[in-house]
Amino acid sequence: MIMSSSWVTAAAVMVFGVTMGTATVQAASPEPIQPIKAAKVGDPALVELGKKLYFEPRLSKSGFISCNSCHNLSMGGTDNLKTSIGHNWQKGPINAPTVLNSSMNLAQFWDGRAKDLQAQAGGPIANPGEMAFTHQLAVEVLTSIPAYQAEFKKVFKKDTLDIEQVTKAIAAFEETLVTPNSRFDKWLKGDKKAITADELAGYQLFKNSGCVACHNGPAVGGNSFQKMGVVAPYKASSPAEGRMAVTGKDADRFNFKVPTLRNVELTYPYFHDGEAATLTQAVDIMGRLQLGKQFTADENAKIVAFLKTLTGEQPKFALPILPPSTDATPRPRPFE
């Protein structure tokens, strides 16, 4: 196929907008939500290693909990629980956010305490309430397994394996967990039959009611911290105080990262405490507490219908096969 340079230029203008002086104007897409693109895999060997580590329960003290336990890629990258189950069946303090499209977040965790996915990945491994391991033990386990040693060496060209390599590989895999081609994205790209009249009406309500003030951009959220309970206070079942835990500023109390709404049909229950079991409840509460707006049942149903158009293609890959432990590998200690 031969493209003329003028065709390429026209396409670039259409997709990326026109740069005018210092300002970029979106030419074809004035919508507050933009389509997402399939992930580009820069280093397939790194991603493949990260996929193994994502499914690796030997990164936990028990040998039972992996990243995928709470960010289950069979279930929208979540555990679909109010709060997660950690080592020794400890009840987590907060709802596990989806890993899907999480590379688009301005920071990781509900309070944004990790600047990126690599910084996040080390957290649960060493959290006594989650995987309850240590970075040192995780590295010892992996180092004791020749197949992992060889794979890390091939990927990182270094003789020693360290936790930065582990978290870098996990983050590289997570960056591939993007869900393009939702029906709403198809609509955004011009396929006007991709969503129904009710779903479109729901989108109009979503836009006109102010939901887009926070839920915007390619991830339909994930790009700002906002107060939970603007118009009326939110009575959380969680003690989490949000962004204040990071900044120390009282003004940041109950400020949480706005969650992405992509795949929201799959990522129930909702809110940082997981107290909204259904989308209907979540839309109702958001309307009242954030916008001072009581949606009618019909409006609520239309917004929910729109939200379900945000389910994209789920990551598809073969379940990784993990290399066996050796006689030298430290054994899991689930009941200690």
Next chain:
Amino acid sequence: MIMSSSWVTAAAVMVFGVTMGTATVQAASPEPIQPIKAAKVGDPALVELGKKLYFEPRLSKSGFISCNSCHNLSMGGTDNLKTSIGHNWQKGPINAPTVLNSSMNLAQFWDGRAKDLQAQAGGPIANPGEMAFTHQLAVEVLTSIPAYQAEFKKVFKKDTLDIEQVTKAIAAFEETLVTPNSRFDKWLKGDKKAITADELAGYQLFKNSGCVACHNGPAVGGNSFQKMGVVAPYKASSPAEGRMAVTGKDADRFNFKVPTLRNVELTYPYFHDGEAATLTQAVDIMGRLQLGKQFTADENAKIVAFLKTLTGEQPKFALPILPPSTDATPRPRPFE
């Protein structure tokens, strides 16, 4: 390709032996272990449904434990723990056997209390120490999800979904979890370079020491119940009494199903109580307790080397994507 009928006859004789009166004589393969073949999928839609159910944590009270939690297909179809972790972090009474090649077992569970995989599949779902659910609730959960309803209806051609359908589908998936083409199978089929001289020496020791008395056939075990501790008693850390729990006969005390040795490199730790952490330990204890034989370190190493040639091709499939719960789906109750 054209085959003469005489070629076909010769091949049949070579592979299947010659029937002489009532006795069948193996013509070309006098070995006590036979190669296994890749699974044949009779009903792909049934298997696909069973695969989803195998990974379905909503078959547990907590919404956190699936078949794959303890029979992890990333790790040889086991959890690589002495005994499994059940609901509320309960410590299981016995080591989780591998699901790989389990369709070849004469019965399921260590004590053989389930006659086949379908009978087995319902056990852990309703076991208060494992998934802690009920069959009725499992069916309610699945019935509340339109995508499951449609898939069951397509597969079973019935209007109502029941637990027999659930366990039948899981069993059908498990029947596909066969691991052909191990290096030892290649050797059995005539590729004399498929194993090393040490591995072959290990196999000769395995045969000549009497291990094959119990570990024989295509699954290298799985086809008989035998007493744990023949020559000397085994001091188990588990209270399990084996086959006696099923038959009520005192003679069956400490009789356990002989485990398959296929993929034994992946299915550590060993024995019904998981007390042997390494193959070296397992071979040593088996030699002493079952055969009255103390293997030298060199003999032990050779047998272990042989055992590692039994690792076959692991099942390769895409991680299933599970359909989301609806507003009507009963929610998990992990902390009740």
